[in-house]
Amino acid sequence: MSEEKEPRERDEREAGERAEELPAAARAEAGSGAEAGEAPQDTPGNGDGDGDAEADAAAERPGPAVVAAAVPREPVQLPSDGRTRLKAAVWPPRVSRGQLVVALLLFALGLALAIQVRSTNDHSELRGARQEDLVRILDELDGKQQRLQSEKTQLEQSLAQLENSSNQAKEAQEQTRKKAAELGVLAGTEQATGPGIVLTIDDPQGQVKADMLLDTLQELRAAGAEAIQINDVRVVAGTYFTDNSSGGGVRIDGKDVSQPFRFTVVGNPQDLAPALNIPGGVVRSLENHQARATIVQQQKVLVDALATPKPLQYGKPAAK
Structure with a gap:
């Protein structure tokens, strides 16, 4: 028995030394392998007590799992090149929403700092000036501003005076010219144009006399005629009609x-034509004397005959 115990104790001592050298994971695998390598329980009729002792020694010896676990694992080889590791860490990019927000905030902050630096550099010339120089520059700017403001006020006053005087003179001149043109139309010294009518009287029998032409003129003036021309004679306030007794x-x-x-005739055609066509009017009277009257309304007629004004012998403008 003593000889059988000595090999068993030696085996147990060697297994303990190997177990201390293994890491914790290997120990666990060794333990599981040992449990898996347990011998089956004795059944009745399996030998004597010596056989049991040998089975116990075989169970305590390390099995194949323990030997396999004792072999160290090879470490994972990482890229030794730093550029390769950096590329593997950066690409493919993985950008989250938080990183995008932080990037935008950093961009805005950088832009604000750049603008601030630029605005600060614009005044870099005055930053190194002395206080006396700054006061002098400020006084010069104030004086220049006051002089410019005074010049501006003077120029505005001069402009207002010129505008008032020129406007008054221009307005008076325009009113005078307009009034002279109106008086020239009435006096027959200016040509007149505008809407109106053209009345043509055909008298093959020679029955139209001066009084009939005068009645026609009065009807036209009463209807609002502003300028009248008969053949090549301009009708004015002093126009008169006479019958030619010698040759008709x-x-x-x-x-x-x-x-x-x-x-x-220059005037409103819608007023002039009905005034001549009223029952018992000018057109009816001319037809009774075997004459034919033709009225044509036009949007623009021209009265170009001019009258020669006669100088006044007795009348003078009344003094105000």
Whole structure:
């Protein structure tokens, strides 16, 4: 028995030394291997007590699992190149929402700092100036501003005076010119144009006399005629009609006027034409004397005959 115990104690001592050298994971695997390598329990009729002792020694010896666990594992080889490790860490990029927000905030902060630095550099010339120099520069700027403001005020006053005087003179001149043109149309010294009518009287029998032409003129003036021309004679306030007793026909302002009599009238056509066509009016009277009257309304007629004004002998402008 003593000889059998000595090999068993030696084996147990060697197994303990190997177990101390293994790491904790190897020990666990060795333990599991030992449990898996336990011998089956004795059954009745399996030998004597010596056989049991040998089975116990075999169970305590390390099995194949213990031997396999004792072999050290090879470490994972990492890239030794730093550039390769950096590339593996950076690519492919993995950007989260938080990282994007931080990047935008950093960009905005950098932009604000750049603007601030630029605005600060703009005034870098004055940053190194002395206090006396700054006060002098400020006084010069104040004085220049006051002089410019004074010049601006003077120029504005001069402009207002010129505008008032020029506007008044221009307005008075315009009003005078307009009034002179209106008086020239009435006096017959200016041509007149505008809407109106053209009245043509054909008198093949020679029955139209001066009084009939005068009645026609009065009807036109009463209807609002502003300028009238009969053939080539301009009708004005002092126009008169006479019958030509020697050769027939009519004389207007001492000029012989033969038929057809052509009235060129400036005025509102919607007022002038009905005034001549009223029952018992000018057109009806001319038809009764075997004459034919033709009225044509036009949007623009031209009265171009001019009258020669006569100088006043008795009348003078009344003093105000």
